[in-house]
Amino acid sequence: MRLPFLLLGIAAVAVPAAAERMVRPLALADLVNADGSPAGKARIIPRPNGVMLEVEVRGMKPGPHALHLHAVGKCQRSDDFTSAGGHLNPEGHEHGNLNPKGSHLGDLPNVTAGSDGKITAGIRTPMRPFKLMQQIFDDDGTAIVVHEDADDYRTDPTGNAGKRMVCGVFYRPGT
Numbered sequence: 001m002r003l004p005f006l007l008l009g010i011a012a013v014a015v016p017a018a019a020e021r022m023v024r025p026l027a028l029a030d031l032v033n034a035d036g037s038p039a040g041k042a043r044i045i046p047r048p049n050g051v052m053l054e055v056e057v058r059g060m061k062p063g064p065h066a067l068h069l070h071a072v073g074k075c076q077r078s079d080d081f082t083s084a085g086g087h088l089n090p091e092g093h094e095h096g097n098l099n100p101k102g103s104h105l106g107d108l109p110n111v112t113a114g115s116d117g118k119i120t121a122g123i124r125t126p127m128r129p130f131k132l133m134q135q136i137f138d139d140d141g142t143a144i145v146v147h148e149d150a151d152d153y154r155t156d157p158t159g160n161a162g163k164r165m166v167c168g169v170f171y172r173p174g175t
Ligand code: ZN
Pocket: 068, 087, 094, 095, 096, 103, 104, 106, 107, 157, 158, 159
């Protein structure tokens, strides 16, 4: 399934509404830097007609950063998070919404760090919650990665997004 976030007008909002915080998340991730220090958190919340991915990160350089779901739920500092594998891509597409052969299920819109280095984003997608959770909690799990640079939405397979700065492994709430 392609993830047409650009075509469907996915909204990136600065601060999620308080009511959305009452909804039980489907998945959580604690984000770490390459030195192992805490960097923020991510969570996936069911929404009408899709899901909301909320991301909070600190300590980033100001400006846009690529955000992806990666195919393996491993965030090893010793290998600069390359253990997380490539972008989540169960259907064998190429990278990027601007690529005619794209895109990966794990491709997400860029998120922007403010002058304080903080990212606070809510990304709505039309992905079906049950199907997405099957992919996220498959045998080898799934990681979420924030990159050093922006995703150009077309360069296969990485989006030319630079180093993996922050990584987190998804887990189910209460586990
Ligand atoms: Zn991709």
